[in-house]
Amino acid sequence: MTARGLLIAAPRSGSGKTTITLGLQRALVRRGLTVRGLKCGPDYIDPAFHAAATAAPSANLDSFAMSDALLGQIAGDAAAGADIVIAEGSMGLFDAVPGPEGHTGASADIAALLGWPVVLVVDVSGQAQSAAAIALGCMHYDPRIRIAGVILNKVASERHRRLVAQGMERIGVPVLGALPREASLILPERHLGLVQAGETADLHARLDALAEAVAGAVDLDAVVTAAGPTALPPSASITPLPAPGRRIAIARDAAFSFVYPHVEAGWLAAGAELVPFSPLANEPPPGDCDACWLPGGYPELHAGKLAGAERFMAGLRGFAASGHPVHGECGGYMVLGRTLVDADGASHAMAGLLSVETSFAKRKMNLGYRRAVLEADGPLGRAGDALTGHEFHYATVIAQGEDPPLALVTDPHGSAPAPAGSRRGSVTGSFFHAIAVAG
Structure with missing residues (x-):
């Protein structure tokens, strides 16, 4: 069995995609699904949180540094035997460096290569219907990918949610959930990113709290339905780096x-x-x-x-x-x-x-x-x-x-x-x- 997959991404860093990704992963595990996490880009810390949330290994997918064959090998290993892969983007969805088509380091490269729909996390603080214009731009910026829906983050009130949802309805993108502006959902950080999973006090209690918050605010059935088949490129048995010893x-x-x-x-x-x-x-x-x-x-x-x-x-x-x-x-x-x-x-x-x-x-x-x-x-x-x-x-x-x-x-x-x-x-x-x- 090759699991279906989704990429959780955002228009910019700091939108809350890590906490929402972890909440989704944990909430789906608590529903009895076998979930695997993956992380786009060069990040050591987030995969360890994914592994804690899912009780299964996580890994990185990096379109700049990895060949299609290696990307396929890593994604295939994750998708084998799982029910769903919930991958997390890095920075903004299209943020990249100069490189060949499909190998720029952008999270969008991974979604395009593997055929995974994108769920966009939109920080709607300080805006209402204008958030839909940002989502619309993401929908049309790169024809290789498909935005399956949005999750609104940092919603101030029910009135605020309704106004943002009106904008999203106008552009025809489903709102899969809306989370409030809640400081308790923020994980502690230090100079290279989040405090490491192994050092985070009460990690599993924090993950369970994230899962409960996400399950209460997001349509999990719609998220699972939005996942798409994993389209694996041809792969081979690849050793990314030579082993320095036996x-x-x-x-x-x-x-x-x-x-x-x-x-x-x-x-x-x-x-x-x-x-x-x-x-x-x-x-x-x-x-x-x-x-x-x-x-x-x-x-x-x-x-x-x-x-x-x-x-x-x-x-x-x-x-x-x-x-x-x-x-x-x-x-x-x-x-x-x-x-x-x-x-x-x-x-x-x-x-x-x-x-x-x-x-x-x-x-x-x-x-x-x-x-x-x-x-x-x-x-x-x-x-x-x-x-x-x-x-x-x-x-x-x-x-x-x-x-x-x-x-x-x-x-x-x-x-x-x-x-x-x-x-x-x-x-x-x-x-x-x-x-x-x-x-």
């Missing part, structure tokens, strides 16, 4: 959690074994592993504790000294460096396996897709291999040090190739989050 020690705790589900799934499918360990619990990478991966996350919030984790630091240095590959992405890269300056300006000694020094006190947002060409053989591939991915961090490099770069990177907007990351012996790292080998 037995991979992977840091996993509140400081290191940003690993894409499709990357881990690809490593497992290729026969690798993942062995988690916790630096915050002062655990070293297990010595019987042949590679170590330090993911991104929030090491800047735990810099003092990491600096004092002597068993972890000594074990990490010993692991690298044995010649085994050690790679750090974003936050992991910061921990492999010499020092990390926290938000209060205090400097903490890190592993010193790379010469980079980073600071969270000097904050600057770095955000966007990247294409990286490797400068030397390493855990991500061979010299000259190209990878697609992204950066999203506020930390800055205050001293790059003497290590040669890991890769030359460009962005989709025509930037000149620039050196990025560091490498020394078997140790590599960068702020670049790899999504897939470039096609």
